[in-house]
Amino acid sequence: MKEYLLHKPLLKTNFCSHAHDHTHEHNHSHFDARTTDKKILIVSLLMTSSMMIVQFVYSLLSNSLALLSDTLHMFSDVFALFLSYVAIIAVQNFKNKQKTFGYFRLEILVAFINALSIIVSAVFIIYEAINKLLNPVEIDAKTMMIVAFAGLLVNAINGFMMFKYANLNNINMKSAFLHMLSDLFGSLCVVIGGVIVYFTGIVYIDTILAIILSLLLLKWSIFLLKQSINILLESSPVDIKDVESTLLEHNEILEVVDLHIIEITNEMFVAFMHLKLSITNLDEFEDLYKKVSQILLEKFKIGHITIQPLRSQNEI
Structure with a gap:
């Protein structure tokens, strides 16, 4: 399972903020x-x-x-x-x-x-x-x-x-x-x-x-x-403006066009977003996806994100 596509609630051992290589996929099979x-x-x-x-x-x-x-x-x-x-x-x-x-x-x-x-x-x-x-x-x-x-x-x-x-x-x-x-x-x-x-x-x-x-x-x-x-009622469990500000800290993200964050159950947050990006190929997008998913996981406990990339031509 990709690190940005968790389908189970997070546990405290599911994520951490110390520095190590996050390019690998995480193992989220911890004690329930x-x-x-x-x-x-x-x-x-x-x-x-x-x-x-x-x-x-x-x-x-x-x-x-x-x-x-x-x-x-x-x-x-x-x-x-x-x-x-x-x-x-x-x-x-x-x-x-x-x-x-x-x-x-x-x-x-x-x-x-x-x-x-x-x-x-x-x-x-x-x-x-x-x-x-x-x-x-x-x-x-x-x-x-x-x-x-x-x-x-x-x-x-x-x-x-x-x-x-x-x-x-x-x-x-x-x-x-x-x-x-x-x-x-x-x-x-x-x-x-x-x-x-x-x-x-x-x-x-x-x-x-x-x-x-x-x-x-x-x-x-x-x-x-x-x-x-x-x-x-699917109210956002975290501050939307705070998430938007965090996303815009990445130079590749020009604009947060659309953002929805919902809570399925405790410690199970899901985000869907349309982002206007300054990228040239899918490899750059994949790298950005991993960076965004990791920071949203660590800072906001959002374990499942879906990004729809938009360029000036409205395509990727």
Whole structure:
């Protein structure tokens, strides 16, 4: 594979900035972080599913809205983890000639769906919280604390695994981690709320904490939603003007006529450009192609470029 025609996301070992001869073709077959991510997702999925069932039963028994909201977060976690796992399976195993960049965009779709699911659950919790503020009910604080603490431990273990070993630069894993992190904070809020309710009898604190958590979730999920939408709308992941300036540093490039840069998935940038050139033959063009591809790779992490050369006669 030519060094300017990568069809897989870059890893940190895929490129470097130290000086050596770049005229050879690079070997890009490095360790795929998705293998580790997949194992983490399986473990997290099993642990979260089990805890979700336990929390749901006891949220009904304790009549705790905060615990029920935390259960809903866990359900959204299970859904998110499952989708993230399916996305990795598709990326690694599915092949289709019609999908020329593979199934990498599926990771972005999953992140988009995960962000939406967090927003929906957060809005629902706020609605229920307002309803309970108007119609307060008694809460079994002791049961609420015990179950929430167990959920806190599960979320803490899963969150630590993802933070320590998962590739959080990948938006798919980032969305799964966000779900896990939100549930971790949720469990923490429920535990704190249970302690306050147990010692003071102020049942409103349970509802107030649920609202605070939901607003925090909305903020994070909207940011993730914007990020995934930008990729789906093929917004440039790097500054276009900066790329144009870098290209024009080469004397052979007279004008950047047209330039498009898109992000297929994390660390997989693709550029298409029409350049007006001052060259006389294809050998010069090939040399320029190699120089441009190398600097775009090292400076902007663009691993796949296509150049349409233009001369004054509009030909090469």
